[in-house]
Amino acid sequence: MQNPRPARPDVHHGVFTTATHWGRYRVVVKGGEIRWISPLDDPEPATIGYRRTSYDQGRGRVLRPMVRTSYLQNRDAPARPRGDDTFTPVSWERALDLVAEEIKRAHNTRGPSSIFGGSYGWASAGRFHHAQSQVHRFLNGAGGYTPSIDSYSYAAMARIVPHVLGTSANEHLLSLPTWEEIAEHVDLLLAFGGLPAKNAQVNPGGVHVHRSRSGLRMCAEAGVELVNISPQRGDLDIDDAQWVRVRPNTDTALMLALTYEVWAAGDHDAEFLRECCVGAEDLVAYLSGALDGVVKDASWAAAVCDIPDATIRDLARRIVGGRTLITASWSIQRGDHGEQPFWAAIALAAMAGHLGRPHRGVALGFGTHHSTGARQRKLPVASLPQKVRELPEIAPIPVARIADMLLGPGQEIDFDGRRLTFPDIDLVYWCGGNPFHHHQDLNRLVEAWQQPRTIIVHESFWTATAKHADIVLPVSAYLERNDVAFGRHESHLSVMHAAVDPPGEARDDYAVFADLADRLGFRREFTEGRSADEWVRHLYDTTRDGLAAAGMPIPDFRTFWAAGEVTIPLPEPDRRADPLALLREDPMRNPLTTPSGKVELTSATIESFAYDDCPGHPTWLEPKEWLGSTAAERFPLHLLSPQPRTRLHSQYDQADHSAESKVRGREPIHVNPDDATARHIRAGDVVRVFNDRGQCLAGAVVDPGVRSGVVVLHAGAWYDPVEPGGLDAHGNPNVLTFDKGTSKLAQGPSSGTALVQVERFDGPLPPVRAFDPPAQDT
Structure with missing residues (x-):
């Protein structure tokens, strides 16, 4: 094809623009290295974007395809468990052959439902290099897979709102x-x-x-x-x-x-x-x-x-x-x-x-x-199609029930009025996201993670997920590839320039999947004959056509790529279209899509499910653990694990900005002054946070802005067990959280329900190795 990649300056020198989930940035490159990243025309830039150069070019990048040593020696019976093994570098040809062999084996011996297509989170703001779209498109072309449904962020909301509104x-x-x-x-x-x-x-x-x-x-x-x-x-x-x-x-x-x-x-x-x-x-x-x-x-x-x-x-x-x-x-x-x-x-x-x-x-x-808080509109912005071919539908599992699925093949669970049966997962293919950050009760996940025969991971860095995989394929980060970004509420499309080359032997996800599709016999269907940059242009042109048909013209691709962004001329939305406002105006003419056509303060549908943990109307039900329960006698502090200020979930934890927030190298835990005094804890102390599920170390911050009886340990510190299933040295709160569905209705995460105890840690401090690559065999 002509013009295989959008025109861009020399990647070794220049000033580039890019877009991220946390803002738009100007990137200065000299000698092939990122020297500076600064916000672009933003009066309130996100703190996450500051001092970011250490992230993309810092330690811990995966530079070559790697295979867990015991798995490479004997795939049928590896000598050591995942998370406690060395890795051996292999060539791309060898790695791709192994992956293709395992996908064929799983399909032929156990069927497509035995492959779990894991992907989650905020891997990239780009419309094309979107890890979830890439892996699902590939696995669909390869013959099918078990997907997940809903979100760790708002699974309970996703299930209750349709029933009520x-x-x-x-x-x-x-x-x-x-x-x-x-x-x-x-x-x-x-x-x-x-x-x-x-x-x-x-x-x-x-x-x-x-x-x-x-x-x-x-x-x-x-x-x-x-x-x-x-x-x-x-x-x-x-x-x-x-x-x-x-x-x-x-x-x-x-x-x-x-x-x-x-x-x-x-x-x-x-x-x-x-x-x-x-x-x-x-x-x-x-x-x-x-x-x-x-x-x-x-x-x-x-x-x-x-x-x-x-x-x-x-x-x-x-x-x-x-x-x-x-x-x-x-x-x-x-x-x-x-x-x-x-x-x-x-x-x-x-x-x-x-x-x-x-x-x-x-x-x-x-x-x-x-x-x-901003005006949101549905716009015809194109994304990578995930369907390559039509296949029999495989029931998805609720996203927060991964450990349950791996530990309980064949078990049935209730889910929003249905009965689901967990498949027997033989192969996990993970691309985008970090389950060893966002899943609950990580010690239980470690146990569950040992069950499949093969786990394949695409990663840029040696996260805990990569360290618990069998085959690790090095992939590029967002500053190393071209793309187009579009925010959910935005009236702009933004350029994402490739500013530097990927380090080592890293490739983008699309290149990896294209080569695997070639080995599995469907390269043409997967790529449709396009390179990655041709796909970027195709998605922009498709978006341009859709916006033009809706009366919102935007410039051609060449103009867009040179300008760095385009503004979409948006009409003002009709606020009268709010279904609740229309219902109030005339209930007979404007019914909701609930069974009654009205707001269901009592839901006959939910009541018919007869769930003991989700009755037919709003109800106070005591949580499994809370400060009013007898469990608080042993673990008298409620753990909150909200999103952090210094990173996006677990992303950029190794960057300077997140590192500077640590206390003696550990994730800070905020403790009310009364609770700190009662435990002889002072600011800057390293503390042990523990319950029956696990334990971790953290650095104490005495904070009167936290109510007594509560401690706050933000999510996202990279999981760093001293030994498999043991003390986490770095402060990941999910070694402590509760792995239970919110109810039979939504089966969402219950990570906000967790009681702990905190004590000053006076023993020898284990080193933080979260960002170090694993030991390698040659």
Whole structure:
């Protein structure tokens, strides 16, 4: 083909532009090395992007194809377990032959369902070099595989919202108000889980200009009352915001009490409940104690949530006293019974008369990334098709149930009204994401990870996932390949220039899959005759055609590539299209897509499932572990593991910015002063954090912004066990978290449900080896 790659300057010298999930950047290259990365025209640049040069060119890159030594010597019975072995370098030809042989073997002996196509997370902002699209397209062409469904971020929301509102979670996100609309139309904003600014640094597909911090300040300056309902004061970083120091995992109880207090005072919206909702009478029977003898009032919730009942009654009065928006962060649904707080938030907004009002009601997931708070639109932006050929459908597994699947082949589980059977996985192919960061109970995952015969991983760095693989194929990072980025809420398409060559023998994922497809006999179908850069241009041209058909013309590819970005001329959306607003306007003409056509405060569908952990209406169900349980007698601190400020999940943990946040080389753990004093812990001490599932070391930060009884250990420190299944030296909280489905409805992650104990660690400190390559055999 002509013009095999987009024109770009010499990769050894020059100034390049690129786009990432956390912003757009100018990249300075001299002598083939990245010398400087700086934000591009962004008044509020994300801190993640600072001092990034050490990341792409630092230690720990995978430079050659590597095979676990015991596996290379005997694939049928390796001498040593995964995670406790050396690696042997091999040629690309040898590595690709091994991978192709294993895929053929798995298909021929166990069938396509025996291959799990693992991919997750934020591997690249690019539309083409998107690891999940690449691996799924390849495995589909190879004959099929077992996929996963839903998200670690909001699996519970994804399942409960369609039952209650008749819309998908993504459609709900498209309807959220903007910062400007909140500032103009809202008097009171109740933020369950807060609105942490650090989360808004990132956005799927990129951020053109950050506006979340200024948006929140705009609301405060406009007189919006901001209430942060969270165990952490910093979850809403406005000085005069009210801080309600709720116990973790008790948001549902607080919401139900607020709902009861609004009803008991006679301040409820009886007409909306009657005309636009079903099941309000059943919910009231539960709240009033008619069903179980327990009145869910402010006094009841005060004991559960460990906050004053006067605070709850005051909030109830204020909710109905003005224009109120209730937001709920994704964090509060990543716990045991995580479906309940989102259902309860909808019920509260309906009871108080705000649901379906312009810019009011509920905003589930507001503030969880940058696009919430900005105008979001569905646009015809092309992505890599994942279907190469039509194959019999294989049932996906819930994404957070990977360890269950590997440990329990043939077992059945309930999932949103269905029964799923776990396949017998023989081969795991992982490309994009790091399960040894984002999965719960990593010691259990280590055990589960030993079950398949073969694990293949594409990686740029020696992450724990790579160290627990059999075959590791080195792949390029985003600054080493051309692409096009498009953020979910953005009105821009951004260029991602290849600024430097990949190090060592690294290749991009597409080149690897194309060569494997050649060995498996479907190269033409996989590549469609295009090189990687021809695909980038094709996706842009396809997007251009789609936008032109919708009346939104953009320049040709050559102009775009030279300019570095293009602005999409967007029409203003019709805000009347909000289904809840239309329902309120005329319930008969504008029904929702729920079975009743109304907001389902009680769901007959969910009730018919007869799940003991997800009843037919919002309900307070005690978590498996919480500070009000007997388990707190042994482990009296609730562990929170939110997203970090200095990296995106586990990405860039080895970069300077993340490294500078560590305490004596360990991930910092934030401890309330009273809890620190009781344990003779001072700032800068290394502490041991432990429960029955595992233990890790961390560096103490004494923080009055954390409520007593709670510790905060941010997610993303690379897993670094001193020995397999043993003490983690670096501070990964997922050695401590709970690997249980939120309920039978969603089977989402319950990582927010975890009790621990903390003590000062006075023994010899083990070295942090998280970023070091494994030992090699020659």
